[in-house]
Amino acid sequence: MWVVGDRINGGRSLTSFEHAFAFRDAGFIVHDARIFKKRNTPLMRRHAYTNCYEFMFVFTKGLPSTFNPLRSPSVRSGTAQVPYLKGPDGFNRKTERSLSEHKVRTNIWSYAVGKNGTTSDMYAFKHPAMFPENLARDHILSWSNPGDLVFDPMCGAGTTCKMAKATGRRWLGVDVSSEYTSIAKLRLEETEEVTLSSLPSRPDPFDEPVASRESSASNEEVGLEEPISPCRWCGNEIPATRSQLTGGRAVTCSPECSDFNRRRRRAALRAANCTEQKGKT
Numbered sequence: 032m033w034v035v036g037d038r039i040n041g042g043r044s045l046t047s048f049e050h051a052f053a054f055r056d057a058g059f060i061v062h063d064a065r066i067f068k069k070r071n072t073p074l075m076r077r078h079a080y081t082n083c084y085e086f087m088f089v090f091t092k093g094l095p096s097t098f099n100p101l102r103s104p105s106v107r108s109g110t111a112q113v114p115y116l117k118g119p120d121g122f123n124r125k126t127e128r129s130l131s132e133h134k135v136r137t138n139i140w141s142y143a144v145g146k147n148g149t150t151s152d153m154y155a156f157k158h159p160a161m162f163p164e165n166l167a168r169d170h171i172l173s174w175s176n177p178g179d180l181v182f183d184p185m186c187g188a189g190t191t192c193k194m195a196k197a198t199g200r201r202w203l204g205v206d207v208s209s210e211y212t213s214i215a216k217l218r219l220e221e222t223e224e225v226t227l228s229s230l231p232s233r234p235d236p237f238d239e240p241v242a243s244r245e246s247s248a249s250n251e252e253v254g255l256e257e258p259i260s261p262c263r264w265c266g267n268e269i270p271a272t273r274s275q276l277t278g279g280r281a282v283t284c285s286p287e288c289s290d291f292n293r294r295r296r297r298a299a300l301r302a303a304n305c306t307e308q309k310g311k312t
């Protein structure tokens with residue numbers, strides 16, 4: 032499972048696609064290209080729609096050995112008249128059937144991000160790019176069984192390991208930064224071990240208990256990490272530090288951008304004036 036987003040700076044970097052091709056060239060099958068939709072995304076671009084997703088690629092070597100499909104509540108449940116037989120007269124006969132209360136999820140999953148959305152371990156936010164815990168949990172439930180080993184080779188603040196421990200899996204995490212691994216260790220110490228005997232061998236239909244609560248929460252309730260605003264000239268995302276300097280209000284992404292666009296605007300004004308003058312004479 033590889034979660035990756037594009038950098039957006041004067042256009043999309045398409046890093047996500049490059050990574051997918053690199054994994055495929057290395058011999059993996061792209062079993063699925065899924066979407067991680069962020070529920071609470073501030074307006075980030077002036078000349079494009081706000082980006083609200085990253086990719087979640089599932090790379091395999093053959094069929095995955097485990098797949099426990101997670102389920103969500105169906106919009107339609109209870110009983111309904113459903114067609115069951117088309118007679119020679121061309122009419123569908125209908126019968127009353129009870130509809131399932133849950134259905135297998137689609138490959139678009141959405142999660143709240145930021146404080147209390149990603150995690151409630153506030154000290155872990157020293158790491159700038161954590162997964163939402165629920166995202167890690169849902170993948171672990173989907174692709175592994177209790178007792179399996181979950182390995183995260185770039186574990187950062189230990190979200191995957193924490194959720195592996197919380198769901199009765201064994202875990203192994205590696206990160207290049209000792210600052211991040213010490214956060215991970217602390218989070219793991221605070222996570223209660225789940226005994227295998229207390230877990231079902233396959234997860235029950237999962238009805239997103241946290242997600243449904245989050246969906247009604249506003250950005251402020253779920254707590255964005257910091258205010259981010261688009262550059263007033265080009266609309267690109269402004270680095271958080273620069274945005275914070277002005278309390279998240281409109282600033283420009285760089286002095287160059289500001290100068291370039293100011294010159295462009297003056298030239299456009301001059302051209303407009305000129306046309307107006309010509310029209311008068």
Ligand SMILES: C[S@@+](CC[C@H](N)C(=O)[O-])C[C@H]1O[C@@H](n2cnc3c(N)ncnc32)[C@H](O)[C@@H]1O
Nearest residue numbers: 160161162184185186187188189190206207208
């Ligand atoms: C997007 S973060 C992962 C965050 C993690 N999923 C979490 O929720 O905390 C990527 C991590 O990869 C680590 N990293 C980058 N290059 C690495 C490398 N060559 N070997 C191991 N870890 C690396 C970074 O230190 C960073 O913590």
